[in-house]
Amino acid sequence: MPSISSLHLYPVKSCRGITVAEAVVTAAGLEHDREWMVVTPQGRFLTQREEPRLALVATALGPEGLTLANDRAGCIAVPLDTHGEARDVTVWRDRCVGLDQGDEAARWLTDLLGRAARLVRFAAGQRRPSDPAWTGDVDAQNRFSDGFAILALSLASLADLNSRLARPLPVDRFRPNLVLDGLPPYGEDALGDLVAGALRLRRVKPCTRCSITTTDQQTGRVDGDEPLATLRTYRWDPALRGVCFGQNLIVVAGAGARLRVGDTLQSVPS
Numbered sequence: 001m002p003s004i005s006s007l008h009l010y011p012v013k014s015c016r017g018i019t020v021a022e023a024v025v026t027a028a029g030l031e032h033d034r035e036w037m038v039v040t041p042q043g044r045f046l047t048q049r050e051e052p053r054l055a056l057v058a059t060a061l062g063p064e065g066l067t068l069a070n071d072r073a074g075c076i077a078v079p080l081d082t083h084g085e086a087r088d089v090t091v092w093r094d095r096c097v098g099l100d101q102g103d104e105a106a107r108w109l110t111d112l113l114g115r116a117a118r119l120v121r122f123a124a125g126q127r128r129p130s131d132p133a134w135t136g137d138v139d140a141q142n143r144f145s146d147g148f149a150i151l152a153l154s155l156a157s158l159a160d161l162n163s164r165l166a167r168p169l170p171v172d173r174f175r176p177n178l179v180l181d182g183l184p185p186y187g188e189d190a191l192g193d194l195v196a197g198a199l200r201l202r203r204v205k206p207c208t209r210c211s212i213t214t215t216d217q218q219t220g221r222v223d224g225d226e227p228l229a230t231l232r233t234y235r236w237d238p239a240l241r242g243v244c245f246g247q248n249l250i251v252v253a254g255a256g257a258r259l260r261v262g263d264t265l266q267s268v269p270s
Contacts, residue, residue, distance in 0.1 A: 001182060001264050001265065001266055001267065002154070002180040002181065002182045002183050002187075002188075002191070002194070002264070002265050002267065003180065003181050003182050003262060003263060003264045003265065004178060004179070004180065004181075004259060004260070004261050004262060004263045004265070005155055005179045005180060005181040005261070006019060006171075006179040006261060007019065007020050007021070007022065007023050007030070007177065007178065007179075007259060007260075007261055008020070008175070008176060008177055008178075008179070009023060009030045009031075009032060009033040009177060010033055010034055010059070010175060011032050011033070011034075011035055011036055011059045011061055011066055012034075012036040012037065012038065012057065012059050012066070012068070012119070013034045013036070013037040013038070013045065013047065013091075013144045013145070014037075014038065014046070014047035014048045014051075014054045014055075014212070015038070015054050015055070015057040015058075015059050015068070016055060016056070016057060016058045016059055016217065017059070017172065017175060018059060018060065018061065021260065021261050022258055022259060022260040022261070023258070023259055024256065024257070024258050025150075025199060025201075025251060025254065025255060025256070025257050025258070025259055026251070026255050026256070027141045027149075027251050027255040028128070028141040028142050028143050028149055028251070029142055029143065029145065029149035029150050029177070029251070030150065030177055030259075032061055033143065033145070033177065034122075034142070034143045034144040034145045035121060035122050035143055035144070036066060036078075036101070036119055036120065036121050036122070036144070037089065037091070037098065037119070037120055037121075037122075037144040038051075038054065038109055038113075038117050038118070038119060039087075039089050039098065039117065039118055039119075039120055040116065040117065040118075041116050041117075041118060043087050043088050043089040043090060043098070043120075044089070044090050045089065045090060045091045045092075045144070046113075046117060047212065048211075048212045048215050049210060049211050049212060051113055051115075052215045052220050052221060052222055053112065053113060053220040054113075054220075055215055055216070055217045055218075055219075055220040056070050056071070056112075056219075056220040057069070057070055057109075057112070058070065064077070064079055064080065065077055065078050065079040065080040065081075065082070066078040066080070068105070068108065068109075070112055072112070073108060073111060073112045076104065076105060076108045078101050078102075078105055078119065082099070082101050082102060082121070083099060084099045084100035084101055084102055084120075084121075085099070085100045086098070086099055086100075086123060087099070087100050087118075087120055089120055091128075091144055091146070092146065092147070094128060096122065096123070096126065096128055096144070097123040097126050098120025098121060098122065098123065099120060099121045099122075099123050100118060100119075100120055101118070101119040101120060101121055102119075105118070105119040106118040106119065122143040122144055127141055128141060128142055128143060129141060129142075130142055130147055130148050130149070130204075130250060131147060134148075134204045134205045134248075135202075135204055135250055138202065138250060138252055140204070140250035140251065140252075141251075147205075147248070148204065148205065148248035148249065148250055149248075149249060149250050149251050150177045150178060150201060150248070150249040150250070150251070151175065151176045151177050151178070151207055151246055151247070151248055151249070152176060152177065152178040152179075152180055152188050152191075152194075152203075152246060152247050152248075152249055153171070153174055153176040153178070153179055153180070153188065153245070153246040153247075154179070154180045154181070154183040154185070154186070154187055154188045155179060155180065155181050155183075156183055156184055156185040156186075156187065157183075157185050157186050157187075157188065157245065157246070158171055158174070158179075159185070160185035160186070161227060161230065161231065161245070164230050164234075165226055165227060165230055166226075167226075169226070169227055170217075172217040173212075173213050173215075173217060173227065174209075174213060174245065174246060175212070176246055178249075178259075180265075188203070188246065188247045189206065189244075189247060191203045191247065191267050192267045192268050192269045192270055193252065193267070193268050193269070193270050194249070194265040194266070194267060195265065195266045195267075195268055196254075196257070196259065196263055196264070196265050196266070197254065197257060198253060198254035198257055199251075199253070199254030199257035199259070200251075200252040200253040200254055201249045201250070201251060201252065201265075202249060202250050202252045202270055203247045203248070203249055204248055204249065204250050205247070205248045206237060206240065206244035206246070206247060206248070207244060207245060207246040207247060207248055208237070208240050208241075208242030208243065208244055209227075209228060209231060209242065209243050209244070209245050211228070213227055213228060213245075214226065214227075214228060227245075228243060231243040231244075231245055
């Protein structure tokens with residue numbers, strides 16, 4: 001049976017993630033995952049595809065709020081009780097409501113990126129459903145992720161990919177939430193529902209990979225064309241028109257449950 005080797009959450013979309021020992025699972029994914037997002041003044045989302053330097057923004061969560069830090073720009077605290085102006089924002093084709101996190105955070109990001117940018121938070125109570133073409137009759141939710149609540153990747157898949165590369169890549173290139181042990185290479189592609197107590201997670205769609213995987217998460221620089229060039233030789237999906245690595249999961253039941261590193265997950269038929 002698969003077990004959780006590591007847990008990761010990404011409070012700000014496309015900024016550096018946090019490795020945690022445990023996490024609460026909400027209906028929209030791990031608590032605080034992709035709850036904040038960097039946007040243009042017009043509300044369009046910004047990611048490392050366009051601004052690789054977002055990888056240099058370290059994030060931390062505490063009882064009082066979110067902290068953003070950068071070696072050059074220093075750090076800034078964003079209190080959890082910041083209730084800013086509601087803004088219409090876009091993530092791909094989806095329109096959402098983001099709560100503006102204030103001028104101080106906007107200045108900090110603008111100075112770092114060299115372009116006007118603002119920080120917004122996913123408005124509590126709103127719903128952003130995942131694509132029903134993949135989720136079927138499950139009312140699956142997410143926040144500012146690309147489309148689904150949780151991304152899973154196995155250690156064996158990463159090891160297999162790295163065996164094909166001239167230079168192995170760390171797991172942070174792939175930004176998973178769950179890193180699973182106890183599976184063969186690409187065993188996540190055949191998982192049933194993952195169950196732990198009342199919690200049930202469902203595999204719904206392979207993760208097609210973009211240029212973010214070519215950005216060194218420690219330097220914020222695009223580092224050639226790997227791993228995409230190698231993945232294209234053996235993980236190309238003609239139907240999805242992309243290379244697939246990892247699986248997107250949705251939360252079917254058990255919101256409020258807690259996942260911990262080392263937990264065993266039972267794979268059962270959907």
